Amino acid sequence: xxxxTIAGAGLVGSLWAVYxxxxxxxxxxxxxxxxxxxxxxxxGKSINLxxxxxxxxxxxxxxxxxxxxxxxxPMYGRMIHALDGSLTHQPYSVNGDAIWSVxxxxxxxxxxxxxxxxxxxxxxxxxxxxxxDLETGSATFSERNSGEKVMTEPGLLFGTDGAFSAVRKAMxxxxxxxxxxxxxxxxxxxxxxxxxxxxxxKIEKNALHIWPRGEFMLIAxxxxxxxxxxxxxxxxxxxxxFDALDTDExxxxxxxxxxxxxxxxxxxxxxxxxxxxxxxxxxxxxxPWTKNGKVALLGDASHAIVPFYGQGMNxxxxxCTIFEKFLEETNEDWPTAMxxxxxxxxPNGDAIAELAMRNFVEMRDLTGDPKFLLQKQxxxxxxxxxxxxxxxxxxxxTFTDIPYAKANNRGKFQxxxxxxxxxxPNIEDNWDxxxxxSAMLEKLG
Amino acid sequence: xxxxTIAGAGLVGSLWAVYxxxxxxxxxxxxxxxxxxxxxxxxGKSINLxxxxxxxxxxxxxxxxxxxxxxxxPMYGRMIHALDGSLTHQPYSVNGDAIWSVxxxxxxxxxxxxxxxxxxxxxxxxxxxxxxDLETGSATFSERNSGEKVMTEPGLLFGTDGAFSAVRKAMxxxxxxxxxxxxxxxxxxxxxxxxxxxxxxKIEKNALHIWPRGEFMLIAxxxxxxxxxxxxxxxxxxxxxFDALDTDExxxxxxxxxxxxxxxxxxxxxxxxxxxxxxxxxxxxxxPWTKNGKVALLGDASHAIVPFYGQGMNxxxxxCTIFEKFLEETNEDWPTAMxxxxxxxxPNGDAIAELAMRNFVEMRDLTGDPKFLLQKQxxxxxxxxxxxxxxxxxxxxTFTDIPYAKANNRGKFQxxxxxxxxxxPNIEDNWDxxxxxSAMLEKLG
Numbered sequence: 001x002x003x004x005t006i007a008g009a010g011l012v013g014s015l016w017a018v019y020x021x022x023x024x025x026x027x028x029x030x031x032x033x034x035x036x037x038x039x040x041x042x043x044g045k046s047i048n049l050x051x052x053x054x055x056x057x058x059x060x061x062x063x064x065x066x067x068x069x070x071x072x073x074p075m076y077g078r079m080i081h082a083l084d085g086s087l088t089h090q091p092y093s094v095n096g097d098a099i100w101s102v103x104x105x106x107x108x109x110x111x112x113x114x115x116x117x118x119x120x121x122x123x124x125x126x127x128x129x130x131x132x133d134l135e136t137g138s139a140t141f142s143e144r145n146s147g148e149k150v151m152t153e154p155g156l157l158f159g160t161d162g163a164f165s166a167v168r169k170a171m172x173x174x175x176x177x178x179x180x181x182x183x184x185x186x187x188x189x190x191x192x193x194x195x196x197x198x199x200x201x202k203i204e205k206n207a208l209h210i211w212p213r214g215e216f217m218l219i220a221x222x223x224x225x226x227x228x229x230x231x232x233x234x235x236x237x238x239x240x241x242f243d244a245l246d247t248d249e250x251x252x253x254x255x256x257x258x259x260x261x262x263x264x265x266x267x268x269x270x271x272x273x274x275x276x277x278x279x280x281x282x283x284x285x286x287x288p289w290t291k292n293g294k295v296a297l298l299g300d301a302s303h304a305i306v307p308f309y310g311q312g313m314n315x316x317x318x319x320c321t322i323f324e325k326f327l328e329e330t331n332e333d334w335p336t337a338m339x340x341x342x343x344x345x346x347p348n349g350d351a352i353a354e355l356a357m358r359n360f361v362e363m364r365d366l367t368g369d370p371k372f373l374l375q376k377q378x379x380x381x382x383x384x385x386x387x388x389x390x391x392x393x394x395x396x397x398t399f400t401d402i403p404y405a406k407a408n409n410r411g412k413f414q415x416x417x418x419x420x421x422x423x424x425p426n427i428e429d430n431w432d433x434x435x436x437x438s439a440m441l442e443k444l445g
Numbered sequence: 446x447x448x449x450t451i452a453g454a455g456l457v458g459s460l461w462a463v464y465x466x467x468x469x470x471x472x473x474x475x476x477x478x479x480x481x482x483x484x485x486x487x488x489g490k491s492i493n494l495x496x497x498x499x500x501x502x503x504x505x506x507x508x509x510x511x512x513x514x515x516x517x518x519p520m521y522g523r524m525i526h527a528l529d530g531s532l533t534h535q536p537y538s539v540n541g542d543a544i545w546s547v548x549x550x551x552x553x554x555x556x557x558x559x560x561x562x563x564x565x566x567x568x569x570x571x572x573x574x575x576x577x578d579l580e581t582g583s584a585t586f587s588e589r590n591s592g593e594k595v596m597t598e599p600g601l602l603f604g605t606d607g608a609f610s611a612v613r614k615a616m617x618x619x620x621x622x623x624x625x626x627x628x629x630x631x632x633x634x635x636x637x638x639x640x641x642x643x644x645x646x647k648i649e650k651n652a653l654h655i656w657p658r659g660e661f662m663l664i665a666x667x668x669x670x671x672x673x674x675x676x677x678x679x680x681x682x683x684x685x686x687f688d689a690l691d692t693d694e695x696x697x698x699x700x701x702x703x704x705x706x707x708x709x710x711x712x713x714x715x716x717x718x719x720x721x722x723x724x725x726x727x728x729x730x731x732x733p734w735t736k737n738g739k740v741a742l743l744g745d746a747s748h749a750i751v752p753f754y755g756q757g758m759n760x761x762x763x764x765c766t767i768f769e770k771f772l773e774e775t776n777e778d779w780p781t782a783m784x785x786x787x788x789x790x791x792p793n794g795d796a797i798a799e800l801a802m803r804n805f806v807e808m809r810d811l812t813g814d815p816k817f818l819l820q821k822q823x824x825x826x827x828x829x830x831x832x833x834x835x836x837x838x839x840x841x842x843t844f845t846d847i848p849y850a851k852a853n854n855r856g857k858f859q860x861x862x863x864x865x866x867x868x869x870p871n872i873e874d875n876w877d878x879x880x881x882x883s884a885m886l887e888k889l890g
Contacts, residue, residue: 177628178626181623183621280620
């Protein structure tokens with residue numbers, strides 16, 4: 001029988017195991033944490049995520065679409081909370097498309113269940129990777145409690161072990177391996193809005209809530225139990241940065257003056273503040289992603305990004321879809337498929353890393369800017385008038401599987417056009433005029 | 446007595462030990478290699494280097510200027526070897542300034558001797574760093590043969606252990622440590638031109654020889670024994686890249702057609718080719734460079750660069766000069782001095798990394814370009830006419846201690862002016878006219 005080893009039973013590792021199992025592989029996954037399904041533990045990261053088109057495609061392929069949709073909440077747009085408490089709803093799409101709030105832990109459990117249900121997948125928990133042989137595609141794992149070591153059979157080895165991947169660390173020690181870990185100036189802290197007593201949501205359920213405040217922002221995603229998971233994205237340094245918010249009074253003052261409506265919804269703010277860590281945000285870039293036709297990285301291990309486009313998981317799932325496509329096309333010629341996979345995915349990983357950083361600026365800043373809102377309005381009108389001629393960047397990234405790099409390039413082209421359109425005289429009044437619409441059509445060429 | 450530990454007895458580590466010893470520290474240097482002075486070994490890198498102003502300043506401060514000058518060969522300019530064998534000499538400066546070819550191993554030996562001569566410096570060879578405690582500033586070293594471990598006293602710990610620094614690796618594992626290793630497309634291989642039978646040099650002794658060929662280049666630096674150390678900087682990939690030169694015949698054909706005059710001087714080319722490895726070239730960027738006021742990185746450990754500006758060692762030595770300056774200014778307040786050191790040096794490390802990559806393009810390409818030569822000529826004339834108004838970028842980097850970042854910015858400003866000057870009509874004929882000189886003066890503002 002054909003064997004494969006996967007390091008990491010997170011979202012991407014569990015999904016990849018299903019794909020490999022369906023190809024007839026005996027798969028052993030080694031996971032350093034305990035079994036999520038037995039302990040009431042988070043996977044160590046933010047507790048909910050936004051599923052979008054690329055993620056759904058990968059889940060549909062393994063037949064999980066319907067099951068996940070039952071536990072996911074569609075968010076049809078952004079709900080912007082201004083400082084004065086006024087709300088603005090910005091739909092994500094003209095077609096009623098949504099991104100879906102799901103629980104990271106819940107989704108991970110479903111994927112592990114599905115992997116095990118294949119019959120040829122074993123997940124070994126509490127096994128930490130302590131050594132990797134890139135030549136043979138074998139790895140050594142040590143059981144956390146007993147210290148017992150397992151050395152896997154030579155063959156195929158996949159690193160789906162996240163931003164601090166042990167498999168990648170072995171690759172980092174090889175000559176000519178390019179690697180970058182870049183921490184951004186902002187960190188994050190998770191907070192929460194509890195449900196109403198009857199279990200309903202305190203604010204609009206079917207939206208992603210944003211409190212954009214320039215240098216920082218608060219967001220909230222809905223959970224099934226009526227609560228919201230909120231995340232404060234905030235610089236470490238500066239006058240009101242995380243480091244400066246070092247007393248309860250300062251935290252309360254900061255929230256009262258900066259997010260007054262959210263503060264009213266968070267009577268337990270200080271409990272959350274103390275209980276939840278302040279976590280850093282890192283971008284990982286590296287190349288190559290594969291070695292010797294035997295070892296490959298997928299997901300955050302090869303391209304960890306900041307969370308501001310909601311694409312981290314979606315990009316990792318798409319790695320699986322694309323890798324699987326190349327296995328099909330090459331008739332499972334692993335060395336060739338691995339080369340094709342890394343060549344196809346690397347520029348797309350770089351593109352979504354760039355897009356995610358840019359979307360941070362948009363979310364925390366531009367969503368509160370009338371000029372930005374007008375531009376979106378013009379784009380929406382034009383897209384409706386000329387279907388197929390114009391797709392906003394956000395839609396390309398979120399509601400299609402156009403390669404990220406291609407979407408990014410097209411987005412830049414469209415941005416250049418919109419810059420000219422926004423400079424037209426009296427654009428505020430004429431924005432929906434025929435003149436503006438024909439100008440756009442002409443510039444598109 | 447005050448203690449300090451240094452990991453790495455290379456050029457920067459040995460020099461830094463002298464500075465610390467002079468401040469009254471008992472210094473222990475741990476070096477993973479054997480004693481260079483006892484074995485006939487190279488330090489594992491290119492066997493000669495170009496000393497320039499920043500390097501000399503640091504050496505003069507410890508009284509080594511005269512001793513090193515005796516074993517260094519001044520190179521007053523570039524000697525460009527065209528494909529047809531014709532030679533062009535490009536002086537480095539209008540004032541007769543030179544860069545100096547020295548033996549890396551020889552210089553390292555002198556610096557180790559000087560360190561030991563202080564009386565309070567011990568160098569422990571064959572000790573590999575196996576652990577670092579960033580909190581206490583202590584490190585563990587393992588003796589290569591016996592395996593015996595030494596744990597140093599808590600206190601000050603300096604990583605001068607090069608591009609693959611073990612001290613930095615410990616810092617890499619801390620939260621929010623930014624790190625990048627970037628391999629360029631080119632590698633290098635060392636070759637040689639032997640002396641004449643009477644011990645004289647076969648080509649001009651007092652020049653740095655360059656065979657610029659667009660995508661790649663050969664250079665040669667003079668040695669005291671009449672030989673030259675040559676380095677081929679060459680892409681790995683491509684039609685004639687290292688990977689493609691896989692038979693003796695292909696190597697010989699390549700040299701005969703690409704470097705015909707050099708080929709004639711290298712009857713033992715193939716011996717060198719097989720004996721010497723093809724080595725990669727890496728750029729290392731990271732931040733912070735210090736931790737907890739106790740641990741600091743100097744030299745390649747914090748900012749390894751490509752060798753094309755001849756500034757790697759010079760920049761490392763300047764780290765010592767600047768760090769020492771801050772120790773003096775802060776009255777040896779280490780935490781403050783470390784902060785000042787990293788804040789001052791980081792942008793300069795980034796600048797010289799960028800400049801070194803740009804100089805590669807200049808060396809391998811532009812030095813054979815008549816337009817480039819004309820521009821240099823105009824700059825030289827203007828600099829002579831208006832002393833103090835214009836200093837070519839190369840001179841700022843090589844013959845002054847203007848901070849690299851400042852030199853880089855000034856260089857870009859001057860480049861913008863030269864671009865306009867070179868676009869003046871008939872510049873080839875009028876280059877030394879009053880009109881051109883006044884135009885430059887005016888643009889300088």
